[in-house]
Amino acid sequence: MNKIEIERAHQRVEPHVHRTPVLTNSFLNELIGASLYFKAENFQKVGAFKARGAINALSQLDKSIEHVATHSSGNHAQALAWGAKKLGMKATIVMPKNSPQVKVDAVKGYGAEIVLCKPTLEARESTLQEVLAKTPGKFIPPYNHEHIICGAATAAKELLEDSKDIEAIIAPVGGGGLLSGTALSSKHFASSIKVYGAEPKMADDAQQSFRVGKLIPSVNPNTIADGLKTSLGEINFKVISKHVEDILTVTEDEIKEALFLILERMKIVVEPSSAVALAVVLKNKELFNNKKVGLILSGGNLDLTQLRLWKK
């Protein structure tokens, strides 16, 4: 995935997605002793960066394909449903039964068909095969695909264009679509930047894989950052191994603290996965001290009724 591929992805996605703003906050800058630049993908179409990868993948499909399908616990589901509607295709989404209701409702709202399954990777994959056996079409994976990665990369590309001289950039890591895309854009468009992955300690398969040097899948991850429960993909892992400085983890309490700081101080709604990046900066102040730091706020699809339970 070279520079030109990401530039072409950007040309493909730009007509469909928002160029989301880059936000700053003087309170958080003082608290941390750094200059933070938040790429607000919570304001993106479908409320998450996933819109970028979905539209990039869908718009490269053969014209003969009328049906697309995927399995996803959340934002990729919405993104594919939205993208398919936008391009006049039919979409079927296999979702685990324990997906947040707000995300299931949103997928329905974009007119996709939903098939619920058990919350295991095996059940997701077998159900998807059944769907595609019944109605032929194309599987669009959530992260382990070059078109998805190049689409995700456009968020960091815009951040680097809009905020000059960023020295470090942090993206949350679940399946690794956003982090691998962020790493590629950083390499191609601002090669001296250090890229960090931010991960919940309760779902630290990416950190383990990164440090050991081989893919170690996630086992029963249990974190409020529901978007980061998935295991790292193979293509994503290759990119991350090569171009990421380190993957740093945070506890559930640290994620909650960062989430409330964003909600209460920045006055924007983000989902816990987005707060993981800020939590990493809060925990590693000395690493980012006096630096210009970019953070990707990956999405804003938060179940607001959970906040009471998470507040200390």
Next chain:
Amino acid sequence: MNKIEIERAHQRVEPHVHRTPVLTNSFLNELIGASLYFKAENFQKVGAFKARGAINALSQLDKSIEHVATHSSGNHAQALAWGAKKLGMKATIVMPKNSPQVKVDAVKGYGAEIVLCKPTLEARESTLQEVLAKTPGKFIPPYNHEHIICGAATAAKELLEDSKDIEAIIAPVGGGGLLSGTALSSKHFASSIKVYGAEPKMADDAQQSFRVGKLIPSVNPNTIADGLKTSLGEINFKVISKHVEDILTVTEDEIKEALFLILERMKIVVEPSSAVALAVVLKNKELFNNKKVGLILSGGNLDLTQLRLWKK
């Protein structure tokens, strides 16, 4: 309060406050059948438009004054504390005991002294007199003052500058500082615009006063829109009587519905008082059909732990 006074107020406040963005949302536009322009004062300093009035009033005080005081249930308290710190003055804030903790904490954070009192207007006023007897200084009222109104007016002035051809503008009304300021800016800078006040049915003293033609104070208002419990001020009432088209009320359920639409669809944090303006538009779709409508989102100081209780 003529055009020049508001322009001078704008010159006074501009170096200290944010020029907050004007937001749009395609989902809400479709839902309502109108083009909505949200002036996002939830992103303002201290999280509310009140910063504008406070700094406009404080910066016109005689240089000899070193201490300012007020009584406020919330955002004016923060605004005065913040403004006093900014201009190097000491501030004492009389707050009713039942003020949201998030607002009490914020006032403390700006370094002001807090004196708690019973949650009645009488207790607030007598406690304030005691404070000023002990430490001489100047009382800065929350809304019933021309400098406060001219400061508040600058929010609508910016909205009208940044979004051309707005046909109607809606502001929530509590004490009436924001609504009277909005009405004055609309008259002076875009005279053909119709201005509406948005009020909770459970605190409808402004609607009653407006329709009867004399000030009727609020009696035991009980609404989640805590910023709108105060009774309309005299100066505010005069301006509103002359320049406002109508005052429209909404129920608590309608406020909650609008609040969740803003949080979930716009991905921004606003307090219930801000949602009252959108609730009025949702309830009166025919009045705003196909129009360009401005809404002032007055603030973002929301007690997030309450959301679970408010969600249907």
